Structures are given as structure tokens and as C-alpha cells.
Amino acid sequence: KQEVTQIPAALSVPEGENLVLNCSFTDSAIYNLQWFRQDPGKGLTSLLLIQSSQREQTSGRLNASLDKSSGRSTLYIAASQPGDSATYLCAAYGQNFVFGPGTRLSVLP
Amino acid sequence: DAGVIQSPRHEVTEMGQEVTLRCKPISGHDYLFWYRQTMMRGLELLIYFNNNVPIDDSGMPEDRFSAKMPNASFSTLKIQPSEPRDSAVYFCASSYSHPGGTEAFFGQGTRLTVV
Numbered sequence: 001k002q003e004v005t006q007i008p009a010a011l012s013v014p015e016g017e018n019l020v021l022n023c024s025f026t027d028s029a030i031y032n033l034q035w036f037r038q039d040p041g042k043g044l045t046s047l048l049l050i051q052s053s054q055r056e057q058t059s060g061r062l063n064a065s066l067d068k069s070s071g072r073s074t075l076y077i078a079a080s081q082p083g084d085s086a087t088y089l090c091a092a093y094g095q096n097f098v099f100g101p102g103t104r105l106s107v108l109p
Numbered sequence: 110d111a112g113v114i115q116s117p118r119h120e121v122t123e124m125g126q127e128v129t130l131r132c133k134p135i136s137g138h139d140y141l142f143w144y145r146q147t148m149m150r151g152l153e154l155l156i157y158f159n160n161n162v163p164i165d166d167s168g169m170p171e172d173r174f175s176a177k178m179p180n181a182s183f184s185t186l187k188i189q190p191s192e193p194r195d196s197a198v199y200f201c202a203s204s205y206s207h208p209g210g211t212e213a214f215f216g217q218g219t220r221l222t223v224v
Contacts, residue, residue, distance in 0.1 A: 034212065043113075043200060044215040089152065096165055097142070097213065099152035 002027040004092050006100035014108050017080050021103045023073040023090035030094045033073050035064050038087045038102070047088075048075070080107045113216035115201050121222045127189040130219045132201030133182055142202040142213065143176055143186050152200070158184065191223045 003026045013019055023033070032051050036044040048057045048064040050073065056065040063076040073090055087102040114133040122128050134141050142157040156166040161178045169176070173192070178184040188195055202215045 036215075043217045044202075046212045046214065049212050091152075091213075096154050096157065096168075098154075101151045 002030075002092055002094055002098040004090060004098050004100040006088075006090060006103050008103060009101070010104040010106075012106040012108065013080055015080060015082060017107075018076070018078050019080055019105075021075040021077070021088050021105070023075070023092075023100055025071045025073075025092040025098070027092075027094055028068045028071055030068065030092045032093050033064075033066055034091045034093070034097075035062075035073075035075050036089045036091065038089060040086075044089065077105075080105075082107050082109050113201055113203050113214055115199075115216035115219050117219060118217065119220045119222075121224065122191055124192055124223055125190045126223075127187065128191045128195075128221060128223075130186040130199050130201075130221070132184045132186070132216060134184070134201070134203030135205075135214055136182070138203035138205045138214075139181070140204045140213075141178060141184050142204075143184070144200040144202065144215075146198045146200060146218070147196075155186070188221075191221075193223045196221055196223050 005024045007022045034049045035047040037047050038044050050057045050064055050066040061078040066073045084107050087104045089099050089102040091097045091099045116131045139160050143155040144152050146152045155168045156176045158178045176186045198218045198220050200215050200218045202213045204211050204213045
């Protein structure tokens with residue numbers, strides 16, 4: 001059974017810092033891994049999708065990497081801004097989508 | 110497209126009552142997913158459909174829960190009878206082609222409170 005974990009559970013950084021969020025999964029037999037952002041009381045917004053055959057994906061200040069063999073993915077956020085404050089979730093898709101518990105990010109002005 | 114649309118946004122009901130949650134997926138998407146989110150358990154997949162057919166309902170917690178997709182543009186999740194432990198945010202999501210290859214798009218969710 002796939003299990004997805006994320007560390008840290010919460011992170012608080014000053015504006016402008018670069019940061020890394022970590023996602024680990026136990027079953028490497030996945031089709032893809034997707035990173036989402038969730039604002040309080042809102043739905044999930046897809047940020048990046050990495051296919052199992054890919055190593056990384058980039059969108060603006062975001063870069064996500066995938067290492068299937070080690071069961072890890074990272075989300076790198078460059079030059080963080082207060083507007084980046086949200087909960088970030090990763091989801092591994094094998095038989096179905098399995099979500100991690102999320103990392104709650106606060107970027108302080 | 111307006112995205113995935115869920116209704117109602119909030120629902121408060123008494124224990125024992127029937128609750129119906131509704132979802133309109135993005136036009137052209139052939140996969141539809143129902144998720145439940147709680148503080149204790151995070152996001153859990155309840156059921157998903159492909160071309161209106163239920164594919165995997167192993168996440169449905171018990172027989173009180175049922176889901177239907179009568180056509181490509183509408184799905185319902187019904188809880189009968191409802192219990193306080195069903196209180197959660199229920200999300201609907203849709204995607205096209207194989208979900209392994211494309212992104213899932215989520216609705217804004219329905220916050221259900223059973224008192």
C-alpha cells in the first residue's frame with residue numbers, strides 16, 4: 001500500500017528566501033507525481049506534474065524533481081513571496097492518487 | 110471553462126438525514142474523482158469514474174456512501190444516513206485521458222457538517 005509523507009510539516013521563512021519542500025513515497029511503481037497548492041478554505045491548485053519518465057519540471061519560480069528509485073520528490077521555490085503562503089501537497093499516482101499530509105508554508109514580509 | 114463546479118459549498122445537516130453532494134466536471138474530461146479531506150486523515154480518494162463508469166470504489170468508507178455519474182457532465186455523492194463523523198470537506202476532481210499522464214483539476218469543495 002502506497003504511503004506518502006512530507007517534511008517539514010510546517011515552515012516559516014522570511015521573504016526572498018529559497019526553500020525546499022520534501023515528499024517521500026514508499027512504492028516506486030507510480031505513473032506520475034503531482035504537486036498542489038491549497039489556500040485556506042479553498043480547493044487544490046495543480047502546480048506541477050512530473051511523469052514517471054521525467055526527472056524534473058519547472059514553472060516560473062517553482063522546480064520539482066523526481067527520483068523514483070529513492071522514492072523522493074522535492075519542490076524548490078525560489079525567491080519566496082508572502083503570496084506563496086499556503087499548504088503544499090504532493091500526490092503519487094499508481095493505482096490511484098495518494099496524497100501526503102502537506103507542508104504548511106508561511107512567508108513573512 | 111469554469112473549472113470543476115461543486116454544490117453546495119457548505120452543508121449543515123442533522124444526524125440521520127440524507128445528504129447529496131453534486132459535481133460538474135470540466136467539459137471533455139473523462140475521469141472524475143471524489144475525495145474527502147479531514148484534519149486527522151488528510152485527503153482520501155473515495156471513488157473514481159472513467160467515462161461515467163465507477164472504476165475503483167475501495168475508498169468508500171461504508172454502505173452509507175454511494176456515488177453515481179449518470180452522464181459525462183454530472184456526478185453525485187450521497188450519504189444516507191449521515192453521521193457526525195462524516196463531517197469533512199468533500200472535493201471533486203476531473204482529468205482527461207489516463208490520470209497517470211495528465212493533471213487533476215479540483216473543485217472548491219463542499220464543507221459538510223453533521224450535527
